[in-house]
Amino acid sequence: MNRYSKIIGTGSYFPSKVLTNKDLEKFVDTSDEWIVTRTGIRERRISEDKTVNEMAYEAAKAAIEDAQIEKEAIDGIIVATCTPDYLIPSVACYLQGKIGVKGPFAFDINAACSGFLYALAVGDSLIKNGLANNILIVGAEKLTSILNWKDRSTCVLLGDGAGAVVLSASEKPGIRSLILHADGEYTSLLECKAGGSAFLANRDNFDIENNLFKMKGNEVFKIAVRAMADVAVKAVEESGLRFDEIDFLIPHQANLRIIDAIAKRLSLDSDKVVVTLDKFGNTSAASIPTALDIARKSGKIKEGSNIVSAAFGGGLTWAAAVFTL
Ligand SMILES: CC(C)(COP(=O)(O)OP(=O)(O)OC[C@H]1O[C@@H](n2cnc3c(N)ncnc32)[C@H](O)[C@@H]1OP(=O)(O)O)[C@@H](O)C(=O)NCCC(=O)NCCS
Structure with missing residues (x-):
């Protein structure tokens, strides 16, 4: 009998405070027109009262409920974040305490905006190897806390939020392919040194x-x-599916022009592409799991849909996955 991993539940959380491009115009030398044309972003959320582990908890709670499993069935927690609340302990350990389960392994992963797909790869391997049956995988970020609000080239791009999935052992695929990459020659292209x-x-x-x-x-x-x-093309080639069997692209939400270019390479029409950056900006490791949850709960993506997902971020890191819901 084959052993695969499969996403059986999703959840997301966004803070209620909205910061629009018009709001930004009041204190940065920018314009709604520039931001929308260059990025596709119209607004983003800012967490005023919740820490990263608190946002992660809200998303995780929703994912566990959606998966219809008892919290005691979770045997591992992986949080992808580049904005952890503290150096020690990890967001994942705080999250485990909040969920109220004792024993499951819990650790953080930092691969910047590629973090969720990196975490998915680790979770997939642990499940396939029989080391876990149900892993909670979360992408959670409070990027607005590390922004320089005087730097117009970056402060208009990022937002806060958290997304979560429950990844479980399954006889059917599930995760079909996962590819991870990094190139340390480019560490200086995207940095946040404060806090290290x-x-x-x-x-x-x-x-x-x-x-x-x-x-x-x-x-x-x-x-x-x-x-x-x-990497998205390669992930489809390695998935065992044909390109015309891919139903949706869920890309990392950094820039609409980047998303359009990838969709074109994959010959996917715009109605097959999940875009959430207009409302939430770039939420780094949270962008893919939140987009997945929003697309599922809106009915756009259904049980059995074949999805290709790709991400890119600081490091530089990049990754792609193909999975069936
Ligand atoms: C950041 C990004 C939106 C900038 O768009 P761009 O088309 O590359 O723009 P540039 O950086 O070349 O800047 C063009 C001009 O706009 C100006 N500009 C930059 N930010 C601006 C802003 N918020 N408002 C108005 N003007 C701005 C620049 O100063 C520059 O002016 P100049 O030509 O007079 O020097 C784009 O490069 C991008 O999305 N990069 C990738 C981000 C990403 O994918 N990250 C992944 C990891 S999260």
């Missing part, structure tokens, strides 16, 4: 503004378009 041990340890260096989120957007853009499209 090298920055904190150097207590004389409190140039916080220059060590918040920074990105050479244009250079990242060029690499992202090619790398994401290539």
Whole structure:
């Protein structure tokens, strides 16, 4: 009997506070027109009262309920985040405490915007190897906490939120292919040094503004378009499905122009592409699981749909997956 992993429940959480492009115009030298044309983003959410582990909990609770399993059936928790609340303990351990289960393994993964697909790959391997049966996989971020609000090239792009899935052992696929990549030559293209041990340890260096989120957007853009499209194509080729059997693309939500280019490479019409960045901006590791949850709960994506997902982020990292719901 084959042993696969399959997503059996999804959940998401977004803070209620909306920051529109018009709101940004009031304190940054930007315009709604520039942001919409260059990125597709119209508004994003800001968490004023919830930490990352609290947002993760809301999304996880919804995913467990959706999966219709008891919380005691969860034997592992993986949280993908590049904005953990603290260096120690992990968001995953706080989350485990909040869910109220004792014993399941719990740890965080940081692969920036590719984090959710990296976490999915780890979860898939653990399930296939028989080390777990039900793993809670969460992407949760509070990116607005690491933004430099004076830097118009980055502060208009990002938002807060959390998405979660329950990944369970299954006789049917499930996850069909997963490909992960990174290239450390490009570490300087996307950085946030503040909060790490090298920055904190150097207590004389409190140039916080220059060590918040920074990105050479244009250079990242060029690499992202090619790398994401290539890895998505490869994931479909390795999935055992034909290209015309793919029903939906759920891409990382960074830029509509990048998403359109990938959809074109995969010959997918716009109604086959899940886009949420207009409302939520780029939520890094949370963008794919939240988009998946929104598309499922709206009825766009159904049981049996074949999905290709691709992501790209700081590191640089990139990844793709093909799975059947
Ligand atoms: C960030 C991004 C939207 C910028 O778009 P772009 O078309 O590359 O724009 P550029 O950075 O070349 O900037 C073009 C001009 O707009 C200006 N500009 C930048 N941000 C602006 C803003 N918010 N409002 C108005 N003007 C802005 C720049 O200063 C520049 O002006 P100049 O030509 O006078 O120098 C785009 O590069 C991008 O999405 N990059 C990839 C991000 C990504 O995928 N990240 C993945 C990991 S999360």
